[in-house]
Amino acid sequence: MYRPHPFSWVPAAGQRHASTESRPPGGFPTGMAVTVLCGEFLHADNSELAWLWNTCPPCNEKAHLLAGVPLVIQR
Template identity: 60%
Template sequence: MYRPHPFSWVPGAEQRHATIDDRPPGGWRDGETVTTLCDLSIQAETSELAWLWDTCPDCNAAAHVLAQCPMPPPAGAR
């Protein structure tokens, strides 16, 4: 399976998290346990609404490091 980065995104625990766990074909099923880049063990949620949750800031920072892409400056920063 093509994976452009060494991580994937998965909603759970009321946020979107990143993980380096192997993503199953077709994605995670509801309730599957996933270890996140912020060191949580979460239950995956697959609803459309879950993908609209806020992104975990710790996972976001770790994902940017793994992608070798610097974090953008905060909104309104000069």
């Protein structure tokens, strides 16, 4: 299966996190327990609104590292 980056985004617990776990087709289903890049173990939320949540900063940083893309942190 083609994966452009070695991680997937997963909305959970009020933020958009990233995870290296393989993403099921259609995305992580709501309630699925996922280990995310910031070290948390969270339950995915696949609702439509969840995709509007802010990106978890530690996950964003690690996702950029994994993708080999420099991250410009805006403060």
